[in-house]
Amino acid sequence: MNNLNPFSLQGQHVLVTGASSGIGREVAVWLSSQGARITLVARDEQRLKDTHRRLAGEGHAIAVIDFLADPDVSAWMKKLAKESTPFNGLVHAAGVQAPMPIRATSVSHWEKIMSTNVTSSFSLIKAFRQKGVCQSDSSIVLISSVMAKVGEPALLGYCASKGAVESMVKAAAVELAREGIRVNCVAPGVVKTEMADSLKDLVGVDSMEAIEQKHPLGFGTPADVAYAVNYLLSPAARWVTGTALVVDGGYLA
Template identity: 75%
Template sequence: MMANPFSLTDKHILVTGASSGIGREVSVWLSKQGAKITLAARDSGRLKSTLSMMEGSGHTVEVVDFLDGTDIPQWLKAVAKSSSPFDGLVHAAGVQLPMPIRATSVAHWEKIMSTNVTSGFSLIKAFRQKGVCNPDASIVLISSVMAQAGEPALLGYCASKGAVESMVRAAAVELAREGIRVNAIAPGVVQTELVDSLESLVGADSMKAIEQRHPLGFGKAEDVAYAANYLLSPAARWVTGTALVVDGGYLA
């Protein structure tokens, strides 16, 4: 048995959405565990801010917009060629965009789906290319308990996260023969900028009611980072096609 199956020393991990929230915390935590991180997001300044919080060396920054028509497979192959193949991917980029059903337009719906679902598909397709990932690689998509439960004004978000978890199961079965594990993390409400935007829509009283449905209270971004650490590590070598719920008891 290896000395520490949770170790990520010298692992090369791509983290999307690394400019804020869960993606930022995942990047910082994984760097503390010895991983080399490629940070990806749209905002160069905020990515550099994340980089300044990290430990270790060899980290790189990639400014990319998954919705602007960029050829993601070609981009990721070029990134891997310029640095080294990846051992893992954490896709944390996403949007919530709360909106009541009566006010939700098709364009609003499609933006949520493109950001939360299509981007994940593009990255899975890109990651499995020859030369992009090492053997025994791991893909982790950030889902949500909203894949299994509903909240007002989150129809599009709930639907998109349900799609993410279905995509994870199908990809896990197909990519197992290629030595790639695919999982999701389904957090409850975590204290990030997304929560602030939800509170501004539903109000403080409604947010208090939502918090009370979490027996352990709202989570923190590091709670998700710890789960990502596990799923990326050799300790999870027999785990694929699942959504790891990290929700403070919300679904219970």
């Protein structure tokens, strides 16, 4: 542990999913500025290369995967660790919101949300804890949402999936504590990203302004989430596991 700065990530190797845009990209860029070596993960190689150009420091890598096409990621992650070094941290920021009223939600739409947000989280946790994949005293951070705790119209699948993620975090934290792995999540309110822009297109400007008014501090930025992730990955959070750190500008209050 760095006694001078317990928030430092110097020398840590962190895998960040969803690193091609939005929160995932900002998390990767910020963590690199704090000394971490990043393995960037997403489906779109060109966008990952764009993120890679923004990283500070050396030794970063790109790994392209589609979690829907390859749900068992254990062999893939073991190969990544073997080709470089075992990971100190995993940040799972890949996800989908896909708003849809209940009457229009098909089973296939529902299952896509669950596969993207829930099954991928399980697969990554299972893969990360393999021998040789992670270091002792490592940390997993999943990106949840305040929608795990409250409801909004047209977000049934998203709310359900994020509720499942937060329950998974608690169970995994208890089980993996003996293996030296902490498991937490960050639950943001509405953050200014492409996902928020698509929500605005769906609900309209007036509705989006009403949603913003529910955030006493206004909408957040991806950096606000990245700072919270930094804390949960760092030695400063060595006694924190199984929790959801709410970063929501006062929305839940």
